[in-house]
Amino acid sequence: MSEHNGYALRLHVLGSGSKGNCALIEGPQGLIMIDNGFSRREVLRRMHELGLDEHDVRALLLTHEHTDHVSGISVWCRAFDVELYASIGTPETRAYLNELDFCEFVPGLRFEVAGVDVQTFATSHDVVNPVGFRFDCGGDSIGYATDTGCLSDFALDALSDARVIALESNHDVPMLRTGSYPRYLQDRIISDAGHLSNDQAAEAAERIVGSHTEQLVAMHISQENNRPSLAVRSFAAALGAELDDELGSTATLARGGSGSDLHIRAAGQNRPITIA
Secondary structure (H helix, E strand, C coil): CCCECCECCEEEEEECCCCCCEEEEEECCEEEEECCCCCHHHHHHHHHHCCCCHHHEEEEECCCCCHHHHCCHHHHHHHCCCEEEEECCCHHHCHHHHCCCEEEECCCCEEEECCEEEEEEECCCCCCCCEEEEEEECCEEEEEECCCCCCCHHHHHHHCCCCEEEEECCECHHHHHCCCCCHHHHHHHHCCCCCCEHHHHHHHHHHHCCCCCCEEEEECCCCCCCCHHHHHHHHHHHHCCEECCCCCCCEEECCHHHCCCEEEEECCCCCCEEEC
């Protein structure tokens, strides 16, 4: 597959949230799927909406075993022959995953998939061995981290200065605390084994966004306890970016002659997007 806009990699987010997760890294040898929590029909519909061909998927990587990330994998694998990768112990958590032929790795391992260098790193979630990824190819890079209550120094270093950074910004704490969720669930979400809040994500962004970072994407936004505009505004305030409109749907940090501008936006649950 050819380069786009001079870059070797592109990120396609088919959906990000509690009702289903799936993303694709487009590289020179095809597509690398991250998670699959949708039906095969829905994945195909969203891929085709973005002009992607399902036969270009070369591999599927798992972040963790929660249903909204893995429920579509068995059906997908019956239709398409792809390499499967998961952190050690993850396939054993569900019988339908354990029936598949996964290449298991220890979080922190680096390997190559479809011509792309993949750096894995441990995240912090209430599962067996959750992971995030950094993808490097031809001088280009994409960092991907969702479903984590905190980020280690190793994870922050792995994400640092990637051209595209997809980072969880799950909830607004005041909305969560005054919302309908029971207290035990609120505490679980806020814990180090839960999800990053807008403020935590913004704090991380201050550290990992570098001069080469051109796209920052807020991921896994709660439909109950957050709004895309709140996540974008939080990132923008931390990084000194200006909102592009009154709604706060996107923001831009203009760098002038010092480098490419930084663009901030949010991925959604229902609308697939491509980040070039």
